[in-house]
Amino acid sequence: MAGLQPVRGTQDLLPDAHRRHRAVIETARGIAARYGYQEIATPIFEFTEVFARPIGVSSDIVSKEMYTFKDRGEEEITLRPEYTAGIVRAILSNGLTQSLPLKLFASGPMFRYERPQKGRFRQFHQIDVELIGVAQPLGDVEAIALGAEILDALGILKRTVLELNTLGDTASRAAYRAALVSYYDGHKGSLSEDSLRRLEVNPLRILDSKDEGDKRVNAEAPAFEAYLTQEAHDFFAKVRGGLDALGIAYQLNPRLVRGLDYYCHTAFEFVTTDLGAQGTVLGGGRYDGLMGIMGGPETPGIGWAAGIERLALLIDEPAGPQRPIVIVPLGEAGEAAGLTIAQSLRRAGFSVDLGYSGNLSRRMKRADKLNARAAIILGDNELARQVATLRDFDSGEQVEVPLSELEARLAPFR
RNA sequence: GCGGGCGUAGCUCAGUUGGUUAGAGCGCCAGAUUGUGAUUCUGGAUGUCGCCGGUUCAAUUCCGGUCGCUCGCCCCA
Numbered sequence: 001m002a003g004l005q006p007v008r009g010t011q012d013l014l015p016d017a018h019r020r021h022r023a024v025i026e027t028a029r030g031i032a033a034r035y036g037y038q039e040i041a042t043p044i045f046e047f048t049e050v051f052a053r054p055i056g057v058s059s060d061i062v063s064k065e066m067y068t069f070k071d072r073g074e075e076e077i078t079l080r081p082e083y084t085a086g087i088v089r090a091i092l093s094n095g096l097t098q099s100l101p102l103k104l105f106a107s108g109p110m111f112r113y114e115r116p117q118k119g120r121f122r123q124f125h126q127i128d129v130e131l132i133g134v135a136q137p138l139g140d141v142e143a144i145a146l147g148a149e150i151l152d153a154l155g156i157l158k159r160t161v162l163e164l165n166t167l168g169d170t171a172s173r174a175a176y177r178a179a180l181v182s183y184y185d186g187h188k189g190s191l192s193e194d195s196l197r198r199l200e201v202n203p204l205r206i207l208d209s210k211d212e213g214d215k216r217v218n219a220e221a222p223a224f225e226a227y228l229t230q231e232a233h234d235f236f237a238k239v240r241g242g243l244d245a246l247g248i249a250y251q252l253n254p255r256l257v258r259g260l261d262y263y264c265h266t267a268f269e270f271v272t273t274d275l276g277a278q279g280t281v282l283g284g285g286r287y288d289g290l291m292g293i294m295g296g297p298e299t300p301g302i303g304w305a306a307g308i309e310r311l312a313l314l315i316d317e318p319a320g321p322q323r324p325i326v327i328v329p330l331g332e333a334g335e336a337a338g339l340t341i342a343q344s345l346r347r348a349g350f351s352v353d354l355g356y357s358g359n360l361s362r363r364m365k366r367a368d369k370l371n372a373r374a375a376i377i378l379g380d381n382e383l384a385r386q387v388a389t390l391r392d393f394d395s396g397e398q399v400e401v402p403l404s405e406l407e408a409r410l411a412p413f414r
Numbered sequence: 415g416c417g418g419g420c421g422u423a424g425c426u427c428a429g430u431u432g433g434u435u436a437g438a439g440c441g442c443c444a445g446a447u448u449g450u451g452a453u454u455c456u457g458g459a460u461g462u463c464g465c466c467g468g469u470u471c472a473a474u475u476c477c478g479g480u481c482g483c484u485c486g487c488c489c490c491a
Contacts, residue, residue: 005464005482055491064415065489082491115415117485194488210487260491277486287491330449360449368451379449393451 009114009122021125023318024311025107028127028150035146037105037129042086044109048076050089054262054293067111067122079111083128083305084287085294091132092296100133100299107308119278119310129284130303132291137235140266140286141242143302147282148248150306151270156314160270160281162249165256166236167264167285168228176227177203187217204257224254232265239266262289266302275310282306322351325413326367330360330379338378341388341406348407350414368393373413376406 006012013021029039048068067079080086083106096102107127116122129146131139144162151157167173180203184191191199192211199206207218228236243250256267269283284304291299325345329338342352353370355363360377367375377389388406391398401409 008482051491065491085491112490114489115487116483120490197488205489258491263491278490280490283490328450361447361451364449364451366451372451375451377450381449389449391450396452398450 007122009116011121011123017312019318019320020312020315021308023315024154024308025127027153028107028306029105031150031153032105032129032146035103035142037103037146039105040087040090041106041108042083042090043080044111045077045079046086046089048078050294051078051081051085054085054088054290055260065112065114067113081110081112083110083126084130084290084301084303087128087130088132088290088294088296088301092291092294097133097291097297097299101139102130102132104130104132106130117278119275119307119313121309125308126305127308128303128305130301132301133299134302135288135300137238137266138242139300139302140239141246143284143304144239144243144266144268145246145248147270147284147304147306151282151311154311154315156272156281156311157270159274159314160272161251163253163256163269163271164240164243164250165253165267166224166228166232166239167258167267168224168232169235169264170261170289172224172228172232173261173264176222176224179222179227180204180206183221184217190214190217207255208257218255235265258285262287262293264288268304270306272314274314278307278310280307281310281314320371323371323373323413324351324353325410326363326370326372326375327352327354328360328363328367328375328377329355330377333380333383334378337383338376341376341378341403345407345410350410374410 032039048066051066066081069077071077087104087106091097091102105128107125109123109125111123113122114120127150129143131143148157148162151160168176181199184195184199184203184206188196188199190213191206192209192214195206195209195211195214198209206214207221209215209218240250250268256269258267263285265286265288267285269280271279272281273279275281282304283306284302286300286302288298288300290301291297327338327342329335338354342354345352353367353372355366358366360379364375372393374393375391377391379389382388382400385400386403387400388403389398390401390406390409
C-alpha cells in the first residue's frame, strides 16, 4: 500500500480519456446492433471454477494471471480475465440454449495479474461479441466483418492487418499436434528453454516463438495444411471466400494459434505495429467445444474481444462536450434570475452552466475556459427592463434580448 | 515470474562533475480592467528532487533496497 497511488496496473479514466473510451464503446455498440447483436452484462467476478475449468489449471493464465481470492464465505472467487467463459456460464444458467442462435454484445472491465506494459494493464476494458449456435462458416465471416466495420468506423482499420488461420477440427488438430511433437522431439537440442516447456504444455506455441534457434527449427516443421481433414479444409475455404466476397483483406498466418482444445477452425487477429509488443487490437475465433466442457449441450460458438485501451490509443480525438451557454449573473437579483433561467433552458435542451462566484470579469474568464458558445449576462440594468445581455463568444457580438425571447434567440446555439 | 531504461512543480522537461537560496516553458492565481472572455502587459505561488536506508562534514546528485512507470521476455485462455 503506497499512500495515494492506485494499485499497480490500474488507472483513473479522467474525462478526456473516458471520452475516448466512450467513443469506442458507443461506436461498437451501434454497429453491433445493426448486425442484430443485443447487449448483455455479466458479473465482473465468478466462481474460480468458471474460468479455471475451460482454461485448464496447468496454464499460465490460471497459475499466475488470474486475480483470485477467497471471499468472506470462503468461496474461491476470480475477477474475470475474459468475457467468453462468463457469458457461456450465463447462457447455461439462464437456459438460453433454447433460444439459439444468440448474438450478444458486451463491454466492461477485465482483470489480469500481469506485468503492465504499454497498452497492457491489470484492469483493462474490452468490447466483446459472441455468436452462439451457428456452426456454419457464414457465422465466422459475419463476426469478422462486424469487427472490421467497427475498426473502420473508428478510423483504424487501415492501421491494422487482419491475420487469419485455421486450427482445423478435432481430428485435424490431433493429427497435426502429434506430427509436431514427433518433429520437435527430434530437435530438442536446438530448442530454447521456453520452447522445451511449450513442447510439454502447448506445442503449437513453438511455431510462434521469437527465439532465433526456434525459428530455424520451425522452418522445417510440418505444415498444418497437410493434416487438415477435407471437412476442415472446406470450412476454411468458405470463410475465406466470404471475406473475399465482402472485400475484407487478410493475411494467412499459419503461426496464429490458440492453445486450448475447445478452439477450432477460424482464428483471427487484427494487429497493428503502432502499439509496441501489444499489437493485437481485436482477436477471436471459433470455440465449438467450450459449451460442452462447461457442462452444457454441445453448441458451436464464435466470438471476439477487442481492447478498449488499445483502440482508444489509436483513434482520433473524439468531439468534445457540447459547448455550453453560460449564465453570468451580477448581484443577488441576477443570481436568483439566473438559477431559474438556467433550469428552464436546460429543460429546453440547451447545455447551460451557471458560474458560482466572482465578478463579471472573473465569470467571463471561466465561461471562456468552459469553451462557452455564448454568455447571458444578468445584472440589475437588464432585470429592470426584463432583458438579458447575450454575448456571442465566437463573433464577440453582444445584444440585448427580452427574457421572453431568450430561448428562441439561443436556438442556433443548441 | 524474468531482464533493460526511467522517476525533479499540475503537465513537458532542464540542472546539480556531492556544497548552503533547485530552474524554464505551459498551466494556475492576482492585478492592469470594482459591467465584459479569448489577445497583451505586470506580479505571485509552485516542490517530501518517488519512498526507506547506507556512505559522507555535507546526498536531489553516489550505493543498496523498495514502490511506480516504461520497453522487452513469458503468456494472452
